[in-house]
Amino acid sequence: MIEKIRHAANTPAGKVTAGVLLLLALIMLIWSILSNFGSTEAASLTSARTFICTETGKVFTTSLREGWTVPVPSPYSGKNTGVPAEQCFWTKEGTLKSEPTYVLLNEYLGKSDPTFCPDCGRLVVQRNPIYRVGDPTARPPPTREEYARRKQNED
Ligand SMILES: [Zn+2]
DSSP states (O other): OHHHHHHHHHSHHHHHHHHHHHHHHHHHHHHHHHHHHHHHHHHHHHSOEEEEETTTOOEEEEOOOTTOOSSBOOTTTSSSOEEEOEEEEEOTTSOEEEEEEEEOOGGGGTOOSOEEOTTTOBEEOTTOOOOOTTOTTOOOOOBHHHHHHHHHHHO
């Protein structure tokens, strides 16, 4: 049997078949790696996400289930009042901390004014940048006062 394959591989047609099989194997390999990447990424999106209850201000994590839309059910209010919580990694002094403060954005409350972190008093926006302690590129967002001053200068 092995002899037969070896023989077949030596014929031009056999070489083509072997080449095609090798190519297919390679494609399958790449495809399986890529699809694995996809599934881990999808998993991180659908698994534990942090929400904040607009009614109680309490933070909770929940897995987004198929068919769920924001706001998601909140275990604290028993209603659909859970909205994505933004993470703020700043302190009043303008340094980074390792544990974030979870912030409820004003826009989820139907308010148009910017949101400031209840802990450090700095500006928090949607998809607030996530920084790790020691990140040299991190610049602290403006405090309420700095923000107001900036706005004044613009006008
Ligand atoms: Zn903060």
